[in-house]
Amino acid sequence: MDIILGYVTTILVFFFTYNIFTLGLNIQFGYTGILNFTVITFMAIGGYVAGVLAMPKAAAGSGIYYILGLNLPWPIAALGGVLAAGLLGYLIGQIALKRLRSDYLAIVTLATGTLLYGLIGNGTSIFDGWQGLFNVPQPFAGFRTWTPLGYSIFFTIMTGVLFVLLWLFANRIYKSPLGRVMRAVRDDQDVVEAFGKNTFKVRMTAMVIGSMYVGVGGVLTIAYITALSPAGWTTGETFVVWAALLVGGRGNNFGAIVGSFLVAVVFNEATRYLPQIPAHPNLIPDIRYVLIGLAVILSVYFRPQGMFPEKKNTFLEVPLGDSSKAIEEHLAGGLSKVGEQ
Amino acid sequence: MTMISKDPSAVAKVALEVDSLKKSFGGVAAVDGASFSVEKGTITGLIGPNGAGKSTMVNLISGALSPDSGHIRLDGQEIGGLEPHEIGARGLIRTFQISREYPDMTVMENLIVSASNQGEKLFNVCFRPSVGKKRDRELVERALHTLITFGLYPLRNEYARNLSGGQKRLLELSRAVMADPKVLLLDEPMAGVNPALIEKLGEHIVELNKDLGTTFVLVEHNLEIVEKICSKVIVVALGTTLAVGTMAELRKNKAVVEAYLGGDVRERVGS
Numbered sequence: 001m002d003i004i005l006g007y008v009t010t011i012l013v014f015f016f017t018y019n020i021f022t023l024g025l026n027i028q029f030g031y032t033g034i035l036n037f038t039v040i041t042f043m044a045i046g047g048y049v050a051g052v053l054a055m056p057k058a059a060a061g062s063g064i065y066y067i068l069g070l071n072l073p074w075p076i077a078a079l080g081g082v083l084a085a086g087l088l089g090y091l092i093g094q095i096a097l098k099r100l101r102s103d104y105l106a107i108v109t110l111a112t113g114t115l116l117y118g119l120i121g122n123g124t125s126i127f128d129g130w131q132g133l134f135n136v137p138q139p140f141a142g143f144r145t146w147t148p149l150g151y152s153i154f155f156t157i158m159t160g161v162l163f164v165l166l167w168l169f170a171n172r173i174y175k176s177p178l179g180r181v182m183r184a185v186r187d188d189q190d191v192v193e194a195f196g197k198n199t200f201k202v203r204m205t206a207m208v209i210g211s212m213y214v215g216v217g218g219v220l221t222i223a224y225i226t227a228l229s230p231a232g233w234t235t236g237e238t239f240v241v242w243a244a245l246l247v248g249g250r251g252n253n254f255g256a257i258v259g260s261f262l263v264a265v266v267f268n269e270a271t272r273y274l275p276q277i278p279a280h281p282n283l284i285p286d287i288r289y290v291l292i293g294l295a296v297i298l299s300v301y302f303r304p305q306g307m308f309p310e311k312k313n314t315f316l317e318v319p320l321g322d323s324s325k326a327i328e329e330h331l332a333g334g335l336s337k338v339g340e341q
Numbered sequence: 342m343t344m345i346s347k348d349p350s351a352v353a354k355v356a357l358e359v360d361s362l363k364k365s366f367g368g369v370a371a372v373d374g375a376s377f378s379v380e381k382g383t384i385t386g387l388i389g390p391n392g393a394g395k396s397t398m399v400n401l402i403s404g405a406l407s408p409d410s411g412h413i414r415l416d417g418q419e420i421g422g423l424e425p426h427e428i429g430a431r432g433l434i435r436t437f438q439i440s441r442e443y444p445d446m447t448v449m450e451n452l453i454v455s456a457s458n459q460g461e462k463l464f465n466v467c468f469r470p471s472v473g474k475k476r477d478r479e480l481v482e483r484a485l486h487t488l489i490t491f492g493l494y495p496l497r498n499e500y501a502r503n504l505s506g507g508q509k510r511l512l513e514l515s516r517a518v519m520a521d522p523k524v525l526l527l528d529e530p531m532a533g534v535n536p537a538l539i540e541k542l543g544e545h546i547v548e549l550n551k552d553l554g555t556t557f558v559l560v561e562h563n564l565e566i567v568e569k570i571c572s573k574v575i576v577v578a579l580g581t582t583l584a585v586g587t588m589a590e591l592r593k594n595k596a597v598v599e600a601y602l603g604g605d606v607r608e609r610v611g612s
Contacts, residue, residue, distance in 0.1 A: 196429025
């Protein structure tokens with residue numbers, strides 16, 4: 001029983017975290033049309049910064065190097081990680097959002113991500129290079145004595161609560177006037193600009209919020225696994241998040257959840273039970289990528305809007321004061337003439 | 342060439358003023374010293390043969406391009422070289438040659454998102470969602486009125502991408518109205534539109550001009566509708582202002598006729 005519970009909690013943490021990544025990407029791409037091809041870098045920065053803020057100073061002579069090591073309590077370290085991801089989003093936005101859009105923007109984000117990957121991997125003194133951080137303190141671990149399972153359940157609930165809060169906030173943005181302007185920017189940036197709205201600012205807002213979302217996911221990842229190395233955030237991981245969003249339905253947060261469940265949980269867990277072939281240890285992960293790629297191709301071909309397409313937004317039209325009278329008068333004049341050209 | 346009047350009372354009546362505007366692409370001078378002014382509350386036509394520099398002028402005035410030299414003034418204030426959104430926020434709204442609706446938003450959303458001051462701030466999303474909701478109510482009401490005026494009411498909950506070419510033209514104009522423009526710069530609003538709808542769009546423009554006092558600048562190839570609704574017409578050729586007057590006057594102007602029918606315009610532009 002304990003084993004099953006442990007397994008379920010692990011999957012749930014994984015599922016919630018992926019959801020948070022996908023929500024972040026949805027705000028950037030689904031709402032605003034920003035092609036962020038380096039989603040996973042924000043996860044890494046969020047995780048690393050939260051890690052080094054929570055960890056004690058790197059011991060001299062241990063052969064392990066990392067910056068900071070401030071030994072801060074977890075909530076503050078977590079906040080630091082999220083803000084770091086947001087700051088990185090802001091910096092990349094300053095370079096990429098000012099003049100670039102669509103595919104050019106995508107290239108810049110991809111290139112920036114690759115640069116950071118190389119920098120962090122090779123620059124051993126930042127986050128201990130390819131080896132990465134480990135023994136990262138667990139949040140609230142000293143708060144009371146936990147059994148390992150009890151802690152897992154606690155962590156799952158915490159992640160779940162965070163996910164729900166972030167989901168509600170993402171929906172709130174979508175329905176707000178800001179979300180509406182974001183979607184207009186996605187549809188035609190020049191027109192929004194011509195109507196007197198600073199589209200750079202709107203896109204930057206989406207970029208930073210989305211990056212912070214992904215940062216939250218990163219903070220949770222490192223806190224749960226208590227380790228993070230560049231092997232855990234290769235470029236391919238970015239496209240798993242993309243696959244989740246595209247298959248689920250961009251612009252629709254519910255679609256983002258279904259996509260995360262399918263891509264991150266079902267594919268990941270189902271492939272786990274494939275028989276291992278000792279001569280090919282990488283076969284299973286590779287099959288996983290093949291399946292995800294296949295899901296994207298099939299979804300784009302047969303259902304380009306995703307499984308749950310963006311919903312049509314209607315407005316409450318009553319009570320309308322004098323306009324309802326005007327509508328009635330107009331309709332009395334003959335519906336057939338209206339709107340026909 | 343037009344003389345820019347320095348009389349202050351005349352300046353107060355000018356909505357848009359273009360003064361010795363220049364813009365080159367490589368060695369090609371697309372706009373080469375154009376000067377004209379548009380009086381407040383008028384419908385002014387801007388015509389000229391293909392390649393005359395009309396589109397470049399529209400892009401310069403709306404901020405999509407910045408001028409090499411010269412001035413553009415909106416209500417007496419310099420707007421040359423500002424960002425498009427800064428110019429839009431000052432009340433000069435442009436439309437595009439090809440209809441550019443927001444395809445994945447409904448007709449209603451297309452209108453509402455075009456209004457100014459929707460409360461589209463992150464602060465409001467976080468702490469004061471009621472601000473946006475209250476403003477939305479006003480905007481919905483206004484949008485409904487506008488849609489009824491333009492005959493788009495039955496299509497209000499349709500995705501804009503599903504509209505016909507003509508309906509998209511109506512949507513563009515109704516959307517522009519939602520922004521409360523001081524000056525509405527229409528870039529070939531009649532392009533690809535059938536004669537009956539051209540007539541109708543013309544009526545809408547005249548009505549808006551009368552009811553709301555909006556100043557219109559109409560860049561158009563359809564001279565018939567220009568003659569019908571514009572009180573003053575500016576002719577441009579080779580990047581500069583060739584003549585200004587009513588359509589009837591311009592028809593008698595030899596330089597204008599030759600610019601349209603061919604012949605060497607160059608000699609006359611210099612003189």
